Amino acid sequence: MASKSFVSTLEVFKKIPVSHLIEIERKMVEKKYAKGESLFLEGDPADNVWFVKEGHVKAVIHSASGRDMTLCMIGSRNMFGSCCCFGGKTYPCHGVAETDTTVMTYPMGDFLGLLDKYPELSHAVVEGLSRRLRQSKDMQTFEQESVEKRILHVLINLVGEFGNTIPLTRREISEMAGTTVETCIRTFSGFEKDGIISSARGKITIRNVQELIDRQKVS
Amino acid sequence: MASKSFVSTLEVFKKIPVSHLIEIERKMVEKKYAKGESLFLEGDPADNVWFVKEGHVKAVIHSASGRDMTLCMIGSRNMFGSCCCFGGKTYPCHGVAETDTTVMTYPMGDFLGLLDKYPELSHAVVEGLSRRLRQSKDMQTFEQESVEKRILHVLINLVGEFGNTIPLTRREISEMAGTTVETCIRTFSGFEKDGIISSARGKITIRNVQELIDRQKVS
DNA sequence: GCCCTAATATGACTTCGATCATATTTGGGC
């Protein structure tokens, strides 16, 4: 059973006895989505927590002005849904498969039961939520900075997620940085001219993260 | 004991037996701050959770470009610190007394212990965190909208906090909306001309919240 | 291999809101 070992690799469950994981496992349902498919829509009843098994999922909001914004990327072995759903009856954003993706779902009601049963899980969830909240606040710090700084910020975060080669297009970066494709492309041209990144179609390679961090600080 | 009744009025503790609250109470320390004083600085060790007894506290970040931004206002009987501190060793923002304020502090380590002991508390905290996270995401939705819409958004939220008369200056609103005082004043002039608000120095009166919501939707 | 769509690229123009400057008003403290 490949999926059994999957559950035990999840950070939130790491302190729960392996024998109990089998029971938890039993209620999980595996689902597959093709790139671009919706896992759930904004406003759908939030009835599951999700775990990414393979691929990447993004949380998108559609603003009144029509421009989409990517709030966050959830990579392999990460949980989502929990971040927004306790106390909320519906998903506050649109979940989209960023790549071909395999996820596991777990019923929200049962998950709340697990929190009572396992204080360690509760701790891990609270920790995860507050980490995301800190991240979110952190993003707000940059939201009034220049587009260039916001893009640098997004890139620096993505290096943590993907390593030095980021498999995303300029459009995707622009949606994460809250700008337009055109502005994003122009900014990247500048970065390439200055030699701090190189890129191919749908792929960005960072030579040295420190250079990005330094550039973010100046003027 | 006035402070004893205070603890029992806190939302997060509402499901905990009153007899246990006395013990919790014992570790709380009351502190008073004058308007403008700092409760903690960004980067201070996050060693306490806080409860507002009287007044208002704001969470501020200082961006690289020097402009301050108010992330949130915490009103009477609300908890803060928890939102950012689990798993984080330091406060990620600057806590400032928005008015003359009385707060109660509770040691972070003991609070984590309480979470294990009282699943109901754990639930309440998780719920609070995810509510704040949803709010935060919600703010991001507006951050790429026009200044007018952002200001309307801030006002609508503040009505929930203060009722129809908001005791804040245009400077304070501008810091919450991520704009300048001048632009904020100009926008308010427009609102007043159209009769959807009236105002005195440091006080904004909303005639009808629905008018704000409607205006937020157009064009 | 070819086609079509999406990604990358670049120019021209416009606009929103920041910035700077300068008044005027007002309430709290002495």
Added chain:
DNA sequence: GCCCAAATATGATCGAAGTCATATTAGGGC
């Protein structure tokens, strides 16, 4: 009551980035 600092107000200017238009390139599917 007077003074002063902060709040409100308004004009003029500038620049970053959005918008629109148009080209070029490259990869995936048949």
